[in-house]
Amino acid sequence: MILADVFSASNYARDSEFSTNLLDDPVVIQFAASNGADLARAAELVAPYVSGIDINCGCPQKWAIQEKIGSHLMSHPDTVRDMIRMTKATVNIPCSVKIRIHKDLRETEEFVKRALSVGVDFITVHGRTRRQKSTEPVSLDGMRLVKETSTVPVIANGDVFSLEDADAIVKATGVDGTMSARGILENPALFAGYKFTPWECVEDYVDLALSYGTNAFIFHHHLMYMLEKTMSNAERRTFNSLTTIPAIIDYLEENYGLDIARRRAQRAEQRIAENYLPPQ
Numbered sequence: 001m002i003l004a005d006v007f008s009a010s011n012y013a014r015d016s017e018f019s020t021n022l023l024d025d026p027v028v029i030q031f032a033a034s035n036g037a038d039l040a041r042a043a044e045l046v047a048p049y050v051s052g053i054d055i056n057c058g059c060p061q062k063w064a065i066q067e068k069i070g071s072h073l074m075s076h077p078d079t080v081r082d083m084i085r086m087t088k089a090t091v092n093i094p095c096s097v098k099i100r101i102h103k104d105l106r107e108t109e110e111f112v113k114r115a116l117s118v119g120v121d122f123i124t125v126h127g128r129t130r131r132q133k134s135t136e137p138v139s140l141d142g143m144r145l146v147k148e149t150s151t152v153p154v155i156a157n158g159d160v161f162s163l164e165d166a167d168a169i170v171k172a173t174g175v176d177g178t179m180s181a182r183g184i185l186e187n188p189a190l191f192a193g194y195k196f197t198p199w200e201c202v203e204d205y206v207d208l209a210l211s212y213g214t215n216a217f218i219f220h221h222h223l224m225y226m227l228e229k230t231m232s233n234a235e236r237r238t239f240n241s242l243t244t245i246p247a248i249i250d251y252l253e254e255n256y257g258l259d260i261a262r263r264r265a266q267r268a269e270q271r272i273a274e275n276y277l278p279p280q
Ligand SMILES: Cc1cc2nc3c(=O)[nH]c(=O)nc-3n(C[C@H](O)[C@H](O)[C@H](O)COP(=O)(O)O)c2cc1C
Pocket: 001, 030, 056, 058, 059, 098, 126, 134, 157, 158, 159, 160, 179, 180, 181, 182, 183
């Protein structure tokens, strides 16, 4: 979630919050905005580099509600309709919304109809209300209702931790796809059918992060998610005390046999075997 008004106003914000490369395709950028003008301005700046613009209508944090963004928008369907309309009039790429459900699902149906009336291109629905915690189960009824109301593809989100979870949600609701957040942070190979994070995935992440550049906090955070199930409490304590990228790499080399050079050679062989051609 990138704040649309800050993104438009500051070159520094654009540099630090958004970067992409030729291998990232498709890329959908998600903005938080409280009005159509802010969103359309940010969309226009970023349009040459992305395949779609998504509107965050789900963030439940207190500061976001105060800023009239995120899940605050779930009770302002007319504002969201105007945001979609203005964005679609400004840029020629798909515009989608990521929503939550309401306690009274009739409100959700109305919200979806309003978005459809101005040509929203797809909808992602997190099957919880803005007040529900992520420990509470998702509402399959809510997801199904969004799918049945929609004439555009619907992606269901919430509690997808395995391919089986994804299949079960699709079967129960008829949605066109699923999205995972916590599950994919923990196991980025989830949608390839892996039950646990394969070690190659950790090595690939380290390699990509070093090649493209990231900060120590984000680097540590992603690795913590990926290694959570592998580490003992004592290992986690040691790992959490590491504050620099070199210290984290040393730790992984010494304790887990991290070997980026070997993994690179392995990937190169795989690409040759698959006749892989990088994008031009
Ligand atoms: C670390 C983290 C960051 C998130 N950031 C965003 C975000 O930027 N935009 C958004 O729409 N949802 C965000 N979410 C919410 C997720 O997209 C998702 O709706 C929620 O976690 C439920 O899905 P899950 O059960 O697969 O985790 C975030 C969730 C987590 C755990």
